[in-house]
Amino acid sequence: MTLKIKYFGMLAEITQCEEETLSFSKGTAADLLKVLFEKHPILEEKEFQIAQNQTFISNDSIISNAEIVLLPPFAGG
Amino acid sequence: MNRYSRHIILEEIGAHGQKKLNQAKVLVVGAGGLGCPVLQYLAAAGVGTIGIIDHDVVEESNLQRQILYGTSNLGQSKAIVAKQRLLDLNDTIIIEAFVEMLTHKNAISHFLNYDIIVDGTDNFATRYLINDAAVIANKPVVYGAIYKFEGQVSVFNYKNGPNYRCLFPNPPSKNDIPNCAEVGVLGVLPGIIGSMQANEVLKIILGFKNVLSGKLFCYNSKTTKSFTISIEKQSNTKLKDIEKIKTNFQNQSIDQICDTIVAKTTIEDAIKKKNSLFIDVRESHELPKAEHLVHTNIPLSLLENELSSIDKTKTIILFCQSGIRSATAASIMLKHNFTNCYSLENGIEAIQNYFKINA
Numbered sequence: 001m002t003l004k005i006k007y008f009g010m011l012a013e014i015t016q017c018e019e020e021t022l023s024f025s026k027g028t029a030a031d032l033l034k035v036l037f038e039k040h041p042i043l044e045e046k047e048f049q050i051a052q053n054q055t056f057i058s059n060d061s062i063i064s065n066a067e068i069v070l071l072p073p074f075a076g077g
Numbered sequence: 078m079n080r081y082s083r084h085i086i087l088e089e090i091g092a093h094g095q096k097k098l099n100q101a102k103v104l105v106v107g108a109g110g111l112g113c114p115v116l117q118y119l120a121a122a123g124v125g126t127i128g129i130i131d132h133d134v135v136e137e138s139n140l141q142r143q144i145l146y147g148t149s150n151l152g153q154s155k156a157i158v159a160k161q162r163l164l165d166l167n168d169t170i171i172i173e174a175f176v177e178m179l180t181h182k183n184a185i186s187h188f189l190n191y192d193i194i195v196d197g198t199d200n201f202a203t204r205y206l207i208n209d210a211a212v213i214a215n216k217p218v219v220y221g222a223i224y225k226f227e228g229q230v231s232v233f234n235y236k237n238g239p240n241y242r243c244l245f246p247n248p249p250s251k252n253d254i255p256n257c258a259e260v261g262v263l264g265v266l267p268g269i270i271g272s273m274q275a276n277e278v279l280k281i282i283l284g285f286k287n288v289l290s291g292k293l294f295c296y297n298s299k300t301t302k303s304f305t306i307s308i309e310k311q312s313n314t315k316l317k318d319i320e321k322i323k324t325n326f327q328n329q330s331i332d333q334i335c336d337t338i339v340a341k342t343t344i345e346d347a348i349k350k351k352n353s354l355f356i357d358v359r360e361s362h363e364l365p366k367a368e369h370l371v372h373t374n375i376p377l378s379l380l381e382n383e384l385s386s387i388d389k390t391k392t393i394i395l396f397c398q399s400g401i402r403s404a405t406a407a408s409i410m411l412k413h414n415f416t417n418c419y420s421l422e423n424g425i426e427a428i429q430n431y432f433k434i435n436a
Contacts, residue, residue, distance in 0.1 A: 008295065009224045044349075047249040055307040056244065056293075069306065071295065073245045074222035074229055076262055077111040077199040 001026075001066060005036070009072045011048055015040045030059040032068070048072040080169070081123055094283050095123060099170075101282040104128035104191040106179050106207055108155040110267030111221045111274065112197035113145045118275035120163040120170060124282070127163065128173040128191055131155040142264035179203055181326055184210035193278055196220045197271065201248045208233060208241035213326060217281060217290075221274040226263050226299040228270035231289055231308070232277050238290040239310040246311070248340055266298045339407040342419040344427040347394045350419075354391040358406040359398060359425075367396070367425060369432040377402045384413050393418035400424050 003022045012018045022039075024032060029050050037044045049056050049072075052065040084090045084098075101124050105112050108131040119127055135143070135150045135158060143155075150158045156174035163172050177183065179198075184206055188194055194216050196207045204222070211218045217235040221228065233240040273294070280288050291310070296303040347353065355372035358380060375383045377397070387393065393415060395403035403420040410418045421427060 009227055047245060047247065049244065051306045054305065056309065069304075071293075071306070073201070073249065074224040074227065075199060075201050075204065076223040076260075077107050077109050077197050077221070077267065
């Protein structure tokens with residue numbers, strides 16, 4: 001399937017894209033992370049959460065939706 | 078009650094709701110970009126007791142977004158100036174100003190005096206401290222955070238709902254994500270996010286349904302796009318860190334080291350880190366040795382004297398027998414501006430097991 005990956009906060013800066021499409025065969029969020037880390041090694045150093053269907057998911061969740069959000073924590077106030 | 082007439086004529090509030098506001102006690106931690114609009118709207122709404130904790134003074138670069146302060150306040154305490162400004166806005170309420178930092182020592186006793194805690198801070202260490210102390214004191218936290226043009230809002234620990242650690246279990250390393258001072262922020266953004274926090278506070282006090290609990294609201298001021306993501310409450314096993322920290326809180330009179338939250342790492346993650354330096358902080362006679370791991374030995378008792386010999390550009394992984402002394406060591410190093418240091422969970426045992434499997 002073709003996934004749309006959306007990056008927020010500093011993740012958009014370090015990957016230099018706010019949004020990209022990616023072909024992904026099948027698998028869990030952990031499998032998707034492997035693909036993303038290969039493409040953007042710098043992501044591996046960062047703290048963030050993954051959401052699909054407007055819900056945060058864990059590493060063993062199955063990727064079933066075409067739109068994935070990667071969201072880092074913000075510290076600023 | 079002319080002051081609150083526009084509230085009272087609302088069917089959803091009325092005199093009864095206004096009385097609830099007047100009886101409520103809210104503590105705002107941080108009187109900066111987020112704290113200013115929160116404080117202003119809560120005071121105007123007639124929230125009866127408002128606490129302000131901030132140890133900072135007003136700087137010129139704050140005035141672009143911290144709307145309670147003026148040029149004549151430069152150099153003055155934010156908490157004190159905010160109190161004066163808010164009492165001018167509404168002298169029928171009580172404002173308690175605390176010119177101090179929130180610490181592990183004072184957090185719980187402060188929190189117990191209020192109904193709701195507002196997180197308007199600008200760093201992760203304090204955000205995790207607020208979360209953990211609120212979980213222990215059983216108080217809801219109205220959370221807001223910003224980065225450049227983006228903001229997040231949620232309500233944590235509300236009626237047994239998820240807390241901040243359900244969303245982001247581990248604090249990022251100290252300087253992993255910079256604050257407004259380092260990266261900049263659009264001045265109006267904390268105004269928007271802080272106003273949304275004030276809105277959630279009022280909803281909680283008034284007993285409205287649909288409080289923003291179990292959800293993270295995300296907003297981008299550049300695109301005017303927003304979305305909401307559901308947060309699931311994590312099981313207790315995933316939140317064992319809070320239990321550990323609870324022990325720390327309770328032992329605080331004996332063990333006063335943890336004013337900074339120490340980043341922990343597993344051996345698997347530690348091995349993957351680039352440009353790393355492993356340091357054994359046990360005494361030199363302690364066994365077993367980490368013989369398969371390239372490392373250096375600096376006993377905790379000598380660490381402060383040896384800091385100048387440690388390369389600050391390295392990712393420092395500290396280990397000991399179980400992870401307790403290494404956490405102390407990491408805390409010491411953080412205080413000396415080593416921004417990238419971790420305490421290895423389960424210490425030498427984790428190393429032994431790792432090399433047994435990956436020999």
